[in-house]
Amino acid sequence: MLTATGATKRFGNFIAVDRVDFAVSRNEAVGIVGPNGAGKTTLLNLLAGTYPLSAGSVSLDGLDVSRTDAAARCRMGIGRSHQVPRPFVDMTVFENVFVAASSGGSCTRAEGYKASIASLDLCGMLSNANRTAATLGLLDRKRLELARALATNPKVLLLDEIGAGLTDAEASELVTIILQLRATGITIVWIEHILHVLLQVIDRLVCMDSGVVIAQGKPEEALAHPAVIEAYLGSGVA
Amino acid sequence: MTDAVWVRRWSSVSIITIVGLAGIIAILAFGPLFLGSYWTSRLTTLFIYIILAVMWNALAGYAGLVSVGQQAFFGLGAYVVIRLSDAGMPVYPAIALAPVIIAVLALVLSPLALRLRGGEFAIGMWVFAELAHLLVNLDSLIQGETGRSLIALSAFAPDVRRANNYWFALGAMTIFLALVFVLLRSRMGASVQAIRDNEEAAASVGVRVMATKRTIFVLAAAGCAAAGALTLSTLITFQPKTFFSVQWTAYMIFMTLVGGLGTFEGPIIGAIVFFIVESLFGSSGVWYLIALGASALVFSLWIPRGIWGTITARSGIQLMPIGYRLLFRK
Numbered sequence: 130m131l132t133a134t135g136a137t138k139r140f141g142n143f144i145a146v147d148r149v150d151f152a153v154s155r156n157e158a159v160g161i162v163g164p165n166g167a168g169k170t171t172l173l174n175l176l177a178g179t180y181p182l183s184a185g186s187v188s189l190d191g192l193d194v195s196r197t198d199a200a201a202r203c204r205m206g207i208g209r210s211h212q213v214p215r216p217f218v219d220m221t222v223f224e225n226v227f228v229a230a231s232s233g234g235s236c237t238r239a240e241g242y243k244a245s246i247a248s249l250d251l252c253g254m255l256s257n258a259n260r261t262a263a264t265l266g267l268l269d270r271k272r273l274e275l276a277r278a279l280a281t282n283p284k285v286l287l288l289d290e291i292g293a294g295l296t297d298a299e300a301s302e303l304v305t306i307i308l309q310l311r312a313t314g315i316t317i318v319w320i321e322h323i324l325h326v327l328l329q330v331i332d333r334l335v336c337m338d339s340g341v342v343i344a345q346g347k348p349e350e351a352l353a354h355p356a357v358i359e360a361y362l363g364s365g366v367a
Numbered sequence: 368m369t370d371a372v373w374v375r376r377w378s379s380v381s382i383i384t385i386v387g388l389a390g391i392i393a394i395l396a397f398g399p400l401f402l403g404s405y406w407t408s409r410l411t412t413l414f415i416y417i418i419l420a421v422m423w424n425a426l427a428g429y430a431g432l433v434s435v436g437q438q439a440f441f442g443l444g445a446y447v448v449i450r451l452s453d454a455g456m457p458v459y460p461a462i463a464l465a466p467v468i469i470a471v472l473a474l475v476l477s478p479l480a481l482r483l484r485g486g487e488f489a490i491g492m493w494v495f496a497e498l499a500h501l502l503v504n505l506d507s508l509i510q511g512e513t514g515r516s517l518i519a520l521s522a523f524a525p526d527v528r529r530a531n532n533y534w535f536a537l538g539a540m541t542i543f544l545a546l547v548f549v550l551l552r553s554r555m556g557a558s559v560q561a562i563r564d565n566e567e568a569a570a571s572v573g574v575r576v577m578a579t580k581r582t583i584f585v586l587a588a589a590g591c592a593a594a595g596a597l598t599l600s601t602l603i604t605f606q607p608k609t610f611f612s613v614q615w616t617a618y619m620i621f622m623t624l625v626g627g628l629g630t631f632e633g634p635i636i637g638a639i640v641f642f643i644v645e646s647l648f649g650s651s652g653v654w655y656l657i658a659l660g661a662s663a664l665v666f667s668l669w670i671p672r673g674i675w676g677t678i679t680a681r682s683g684i685q686l687m688p689i690g691y692r693l694l695f696r697k
Contacts, residue, residue: 177571203573211571217564219629220557223374223693228561231554233573238554242374246693255372258693281573 130155130316131207131285135185136175138168145171147340148185153285158317160327160348163337164360169320170212172337173287176318177209178202189285203233208283212290212320214270216262222273223249223258226280233281244280252276252306268299275306285316292323300326324352336360371696376552381688392541399530407533411601413642414536415594416622418543420634420641422590423619425547428629429556430583431563433485435616436492437591439499442610444469444592445599446503449515453508458519462535462600466593473588477581484566493613500611514606517599532600539593544635546586551631551689559583563629591615621663627673631687636675 133151137144146168153159161169174180176187178199186195194202203209217225226248230241249255252272257265265273271291278286288307292300300323307330311317321327327334327348334351336344344354351357399407419441427433444465451461476495483491504511520528550556558579561569570576599605618641626637644662648655666673672680679685 179567179571198570199567200570200573200575203571209571211568215565215568215571217561217568219564220560221691223691224557224560227691228557228569228574229572232558232561232569232575235573241554246372246374250372255693277572 130190131176131187131318132189133172133176133185133187136172136182136187137184138171138175138180139183144340146175149337149340149342151176151335151342153316153318155284155316156311156314157333158311158319158331159333159335160331161318161320161335161337162322162324162327163343166339167337167360168340169337170289171340173209173289173318173320177207177287200232203281203283204235206282206284207287208233208278208281208285209287210271210274210278210289210291212293214267214274216265216270216273216277218261218263220262221258222254222260222262222265225262225273226254226277229277230280230282233283236282244282248276248280251279251309253302267294268302271295271303272306275303279310283315285318286310288317288319288321290320290322292321292326301329304329373694373696375692375694376690377688378685378692380684381686384686385688392537395537396534398537399533404526404529407529408601409642409646411529411533411536411597413638414533414540415597415601416618416638416642417635418536418540418590418594418597419615419619420622420626420638421544421547422587422594423616424623424626424628424630424634425550425583425590426587427620428623428633429551429563430559430580431566432481432580432584432587433489434492434587435489435613435620436494436496437587437619438611438613438615439492439496440469440473440588440591441595441598441615442496442503442607443472443499444595445605445610446506446509446607447592448596448599449508449517449605452517452519458517458522458600459531459535462593462596465596466539466589469592470585470589473585474581477584481577481580481584496611496613496616500607503607503611509605509607512606512608514604514609516604520600520603528600532597535600536597539597543586543590543593548631548687548689550582550586555579555582556689557691621659623673624663625666625673627676627679630673630675630679631689632679633673633675637673640674 131153133149136146136149138146149172163169175182178197182195186193188194189205223245226245227241230236230244234244236244249258252275254272254276257269291303304326334348335342336351336357338360343356344351398410423437447465447468448461452458503509509515558574561574562576562579566576595610622637622641623634625640627633670677
């Protein structure tokens with residue numbers, strides 16, 4: 130449903146993402162791994178429309194969205210969370226989520242209330258609804274980031290290292306939430322360094338290095354690929 | 368579980384506030400009948416200050432668009448009245464039309480101005496104000512800094528003029544307060560604040576960033592233009608360097624910071640404080656300005672939330688029903 134063809138992003142002379150073909154089908158959950166600087170987040174930004182493509186194209190449900198900006202793509206059904214949460218700090222938790230529901234989710238007021246309350250409930254943030262977002266700790270900020278993306282009523286959710294900086298116990302709380310999302314039929318693309326967390330959710334793994342996809346397939350097969358071992362552990366090990 | 372949760376916007380406090388405000392405005396509407404000439408013209412000035420403060424706060428406090436060039440719209444609003452009057456339009460219709468014309472101008476300017484961010488926007492607006500000042504100076508009708516009087520006003524007896532100015536200022540203040548209130552209560556109100564807090568994140572949850580900013584920018588321009596046109600009706604003479612002075616924006620910033628940036632009530636309180644200080648010490652010349660600067664400094668260093676911002680942070684009181692509160696059935 131969400132497809133990138135020959136997606137390329139250059140920053141000056143540096144090619145962050147180099148002619149990547151990437152596709153995720155409906156109800157699938159795909160993980161993306163790779164060393165720092167492999168181009169994972171840049172690829173996510175190209176899918177979400179945060180950066181314009183240098184070359185290539187992105188399409189959603191067969192519709193070319195290459196020139197569509199991030200806000201419009203969100204309204205079309207591409208939700209995302211950021212690696213470092215970006216709450217609207219001077220607004221309450223509820224208002225943070227309500228903005229997402231009424232803008233990205235194109236909800237009426239009443240629908241927006243309902244969607245916001247449901248997203249907060251699912252992410253375990255309902256009891257924090259009236260707090261100002263600035264007062265939240267990291268785990269709650271991650272939960273809010275997730276609830277906000279969810280309130281936009283996405284067909285596909287792009288998650289950028291939602292587990293980063295969390296303890297194992299905290300990360301597994303988020304896994305529980307994401308598994309629930311999957312059950313509701315949301316397609317997931319998830320960048321994550323913490324493999325054992327990722328493997329609890331995903332069907333397919335994509336490994337990137339230096340801006341290109343070096344292996345993909347079933348998680349255990351992709352991880353056993355010589356190029357992946359080399360990228361992670363250095364040459365000569367495989 | 369979610370059945371036991373609902374959203375509350377109106378509280379008994381906010382109902383009392385709105386009814387109270389409406390009552391105060393209704394009483395003020397009879398002002399010229401009992402106030403006498405001094406207070407009629409002083410309150411006209413206060414209404415104009417409230418418009419200015421509320422507009423700057425909508426722009427900076429809610430949309431995060433800090434402008435030091437709002438005197439551009441203030442000056443242009445007055446200038447448009449001079450021009451319309453010269454073209455034969457009656458004075459008060461011209462004053463009512465000026466903000467509309469400036470709103471259109473702001474709409475045309477917005478794609479350029481809103482491309483600038485943060486400090487660039489602030490300075491860019493100042494540059495625009497200087498440019499507008501210079502261009503107006505070139506108009507032969509204005510004769511450079513000699514300026515021009517709104518001659519058509521002399522057709523009104525002083526008492527009638529004073530009362531008309533008062534009613535126009537009160538009407539404009541009411542309209543602009545209502546517009547800001549409606550806008551902040553609407554879903555766009557939440558979007559505006561999201562943009563202020565994090566523009567990229569706002570876009571990533573689907574907020575139409577440009578269209579939303581443009582709405583506030585145009586509204587603030589129209590409000591400042593109305594204030595400029597009304598100020599002209601009280602001063603009668605249009606002198607470019609008075610009307611395009613950065614002092615107007617400095618006043619707006621002062622009132623908003625003292626009252627409480629990013630709160631609805633703050634700029635109104637700030638305007639009243641400024642008005643009282645000016646009434647008491649305005650004749651003391653340089654010392655008045657020094658005291659004004661010093662108190663702005665004191666506020667920004669030790670009371671950064673302003674008067675109302677501090678009160679609402681300590682007590683949690685929300686007078687205006689523009690936020691959202693989730694309630695849980697126990």
